[in-house]
Structures are given as C-alpha cells and as structure tokens.
Amino acid sequence: MTETILQNVAAVRQRIADAAWQAGRDPAEIRLVAVTKYVDAAAARQLIAAGLTDLGESRPQQLWAKADALENEHVQWHFVGSLQRNKVRRTIEIATLIHSLDSQRLADALHQEAESLGRTVGVLLEVNISGDASKHGVAPEAAAALLDHAARLPHLQIRGLMTMSHREGGPDVARRDFARLRELRDQLLFAAPENVDLGELSMGMSDDFEQAILEGATIVRIGSAFFEGIVS
Numbered sequence: 001m002t003e004t005i006l007q008n009v010a011a012v013r014q015r016i017a018d019a020a021w022q023a024g025r026d027p028a029e030i031r032l033v034a035v036t037k038y039v040d041a042a043a044a045r046q047l048i049a050a051g052l053t054d055l056g057e058s059r060p061q062q063l064w065a066k067a068d069a070l071e072n073e074h075v076q077w078h079f080v081g082s083l084q085r086n087k088v089r090r091t092i093e094i095a096t097l098i099h100s101l102d103s104q105r106l107a108d109a110l111h112q113e114a115e116s117l118g119r120t121v122g123v124l125l126e127v128n129i130s131g132d133a134s135k136h137g138v139a140p141e142a143a144a145a146l147l148d149h150a151a152r153l154p155h156l157q158i159r160g161l162m163t164m165s166h167r168e169g170g171p172d173v174a175r176r177d178f179a180r181l182r183e184l185r186d187q188l189l190f191a192a193p194e195n196v197d198l199g200e201l202s203m204g205m206s207d208d209f210e211q212a213i214l215e216g217a218t219i220v221r222i223g224s225a226f227f228e229g230i231v232s
C-alpha cells in the first residue's frame, strides 16, 4: 500500500505542477487538500508520511474520528461537506477551514460557536455554480446576500469561495464552471465591504483539478486519485 500511495501522491503533484506551468502560475500557490473520506486512519497516515499536511473530510463524525486517531500527527484539517448546526462546535474545534458555508443560518451558528470558543473560524462560501439539483451550495444569485450577512459576523473569517463542477459534463464543462466561479468572485469582491478577502478559490477534484488550476484554483481537493489501485 505504501508504495502505491507514494507513487500516486508523486503523480498528483506532478500533474499539479504541469497544470500550474501551463497556466503560468507558481505551483507553490496551490494548496493540496487530500480528502480521506474513502479510507481509514491508517491509510490517511500514509498520506501524511508522503508529506501531505492538509487533509479533508466531508462528514463530521469521520472528521472527528480521524482527527482523534491522528492527533499526534501534524495535520491541518479541512471540512468540505455539508454541516448541520448541531455538529458545528466539535467540527470547528478541529478544522482550520470550513469549505461549505451555504446559508445564513449556518453562518450564524458558526459565528456563535466561534464566539463562545473565543476565536474566529475560517470559511469559504460554497456556491452551486453548475445548478445541479443534487449539489449543495448557495445559488450564484444569492451569494452576494450571504456574503453581506457573513461579513457582518466578526468571528467569521471569510477567505474565499468553493465549488464543485457539473457532475457529468467532462473537462470542458468543468472548466467553464470554474471560470464562472472566478468571475463570480471578481464581481462579489467589487461590491463587497473593504474588509472582505476572497483570495481562496477551492475548486477541482480528482477528475478535474487541472481545469480548476487553469482557472485560478488556490486549493484543490483530491481524494480518489491517491487511492487508485488500493480502494475500488
């Protein structure tokens, strides 16, 4: 297993570097988040051994369990899935960045728990750019109102936007979706209060991260590409 994971990590890193080169970007400005939802803590530890420091989970209980099992490791956790309000507290105690802020109610809950913990919580607004009914995220037309609301909550630190591309569109559709997220970011920034920072674009998964990098992704979230030949 170790050998395969090391090879897969090296291959993903090379593809990130190639896409960055094609886009005229520095690969060092693209953060690689390894999504560990398909595997157990032992396999996640292999990714850490391969030099990855940012790990992501999409279900709160899995995040909590993995963080417990890996508490001696140096990991920055990302939460990338849908978050119910009653799971906010424990989740923000672990995760440094919540990629999935998609409602005012969730913004309020995150703010309240962060305040009671005496800290701020980093968030990305998740936008349903493709309009797929199966996807989470705020509609693009509603993103400005959510941003406006969240920007008034001092314990939230807004860092950017997150999206997933259209499920079955292929690379060209994915690239168009990612371009639309970047354009939406530019529009939002134009109208936003001065203290709002939207520097991060979290977009691109195993099947489409190269397209995302070409369109300005600063964070890619990659899972299955690391486990090819290990989990089916």
Ligand SMILES: *Cc1c(COP(=O)(O)O)cnc(C)c1O
Residues within 6 Å of the ligand: 035, 037, 058, 080, 081, 205, 206, 207, 221, 222, 223, 224, 225
């Ligand atoms: C599972 C998941 C990923 C990783 O997907 P892969 O296609 O396996 O790379 C990225 N982002 C989110 C939100 C996910 O749920």
